[in-house]
Amino acid sequence: MSRAPFSTKTLRTTQARAIPGVGQAFPQRFTQSQFTQKRTFKTVEEAKSRYSIGPFSLKAGILFLVTCGGLVWYFEFEKQRMQRKRIAEANKGAGKPLVGGPFELLDQHGNRFTHEELKGRYSLVYFGFTHCPDICPEELDKMAEMLDIVYEKRPNSLTPVFVTCDPARDGPKELKEYLAEFHPKLVGLTGTYDQVKAMCKAYRVYFSTPSNVKPGQDYLVDHSVYFYLMDPDGDFVEALGRQHSPTAGAEIILNHMKDWRGQKKF
Structure with a gap:
């Protein structure tokens, strides 16, 4: 079988195909163009989309x-x-308040002081006695700190009250000297035994003095340890205990003041 002669034309074509780059330049340029177009953003919106x-x-x-x-x-x-x-x-509560109510006592200046004096602003009421060796001084220091924190944000918005559970030894003079050590805004209250007992009962405060005490004999009074927060209407709001720090107690008081319907006054 004879073969077709291997022509010069065929050789040139074969060589051309074998030359590197021949027949590949255009595809390379096209690919580069495509790559460039893909990385070019046509509009501002497309650029922002990055x-x-x-x-x-x-x-x-x-x-x-x-x-x-x-x-x-x-x-x-x-x-x-x-x-x-x-x-x-x-x-x-319903009808009669659970804590609080009418009372009539004397302040540390010997002036008559009733529940009406507490209306118009919040008040913080504490029961204790001047001969208390540890708890009362600690709680009155806390009360003074709470008062300063509250006054810093809402000046004169809170009346601090100390009611003695030992009226036999705590008259107006004794209260005045004792409370001066803690805060100048503190109001001290005392009265007859029956008057103090009636207020303690209204505030659900427990207190007990030893029986058969001889004149001049020293003794301790057992009593509840709470701060009673009262609103401007004279209604009980919340009791603060020993577990509350001065900062936490002041925050509770300030939050209740914010909730008060007449809060512009505070």
């Missing part, structure tokens, strides 16, 4: 986080406010 993640931009993401944080704070604030409101309303 900072977007899916349908959200960085600005939208920040706004979303801030909004969520604000909602969490708002719902937590409302939750605490409603809780304080429930406490205040529950403590008022």
